[in-house]
Amino acid sequence: MAVDIAPVPVAARPAPKPAAFRRTSPTATVLLLLGAAYCLLPVLWVLVASTKSASELFNTFTFMPSTHLFDNIAFLSSYRDGLYWRWMVNSAVFAGGGAAVSTLVSAMAGFALAKYTFRGKSLVFNLVLAGVLVPAVILAVPQYLLLAKVGMTNTYWAVLLPSFISPYGIYLCRIFAAATVPNEVLEAARMDGANDWRAFVRVALPMMRSGLVTVFLFQFVAIWNNYMLPFIMLGDDKLFPVTVGLSGLLNQGATQPAMYTSVVTGAFLSIIPLVVLFLTLQRYWRVDLGAGAVKA
């Protein structure tokens, strides 16, 4: 096919501008604003609700803000000696560590699949695809049973190790390596006496950089959002990520309604880091899932 699309970054056309000669459409504006309102509504609610005291939460108008945000944060922070902040740190360790290692592992594997011919290449590639089609979360229970055999459940490693492998990350890295690292450049590096590893680290990795940021973000979000794996693997609530911790707090709320305020405040605080990450790195969210298919 003639359309040759590099998966990242796509810069075929500049962002659309409502130029003077093209009329703006009120229908388009209204539809987009409705979509935005639907998506912002729960986020606005949690912002407002986290300012309410326990007695106000269920008894004042939904979107009427109050003045108790800092009281709520202080109360949440004092809960079992700052357990909530441990959960946030755990989430950062799981997502940051898991995404960093899995990006490197994926980059190496993707580079090998894109730039070498070797025996067993199709087998490896088909394994990667099978891995994409059968998501790891379905394997969480068998993973738990296996890790229990070697006594590794209820440790950081129980959540980190399964996060290190990402078939989808390998798949993406293979596309990035094929699209952004020319063979001639690798050959030139070899002429200069670089071995394969140096060529990969010094030449290929820098060229794949923006694609690797995308893979890192993908994995980071996937691990940060994961619930089932840590929920199954961890028994000690000091090791919980924030998702598992907060859903446990919500369970307690059923018997102690005062906990609901902490749940809401905790939910609000927990989405701030990811929202900031998204807004600052928005330009890397341009992955073209169809690129592998369009490239003939």
Added chain:
Amino acid sequence: MKTKGAPYAFLAPALVLFAAFLAAPIVYAGYLSLRRVKVSGLGLGAGARTEVWAGLGNYARSLTDPEFVPSVLRVGAYGLIVVPVMLGLALVMALLLDAGRTRVGTFARTSIFLPYAVPAVIASLLWGFLYLPRVSPIVDVLDRVGITAPDALSSSWVLYAVANIAVWGGTGFNMIVLYTALRAIPTDLFEAARIDGASDIQIALRIKIPVIGPSLVMTFLFSLIATLQVFAEPMTLRPLSNTISTTWTPLMKVYRDAFVRNDIYSAAATSVIIAAATFVISYGFLKLVGSRAFSQEN
């Protein structure tokens, strides 16, 4: 590149991790699914409980479990709501952004993408509160005009309530994927049609949607896979609603069998069934649409 061992060295970490955390669990689940515990005597003392081969007994038990089939049907209905609604909204929003006939594009794109930053557990928590009649602004508004709104978490509405959370969380990401594909279409593909007087809608239907076909296929595939493994949303809503059972979805049943009933053999059999079904459905879908997605380029 010529060094012989190099590709294997680059692949080694991935292959080791793949074997340990994806292949081994599947094999182990397959093994466990064919085993059972045999209790001799009163089941007391060492050696009274031994593991023996069970044939396909666990599979038969899983498939005939009165709670398994309803959970599968429930997830099927859930997928029939979530996937078309989410991808339909994502496509419409992406086309509206791409048409460029609005000044709120950047704001709308950022806002609609925002829920992707919210974990499913937190999203379920937020919506869970918003569903409570005492908090819900919708119930509040309807009350003032004299209409009694239905309880979103009652048994007849809870499926839609969970589906709404998934649609909310997934539309933005799919919109960005489709929008990225739309931006990559060269302008000359539709500029001629525009000069001939084709409307934006005609251009979208006749040119833009067919061209981004591969991206639509991929978003459909990933949405389908995500749908089959729904777990976090209903688990989080459970404390707020008594209409969500412990076996509401197949994965919840796996969890209950393994950790509440300590029946790892039955849980393993159900895991294998879900993994196989996911693979067959997604692979079958790719074959059905004849997609060259995932083909090796060289």
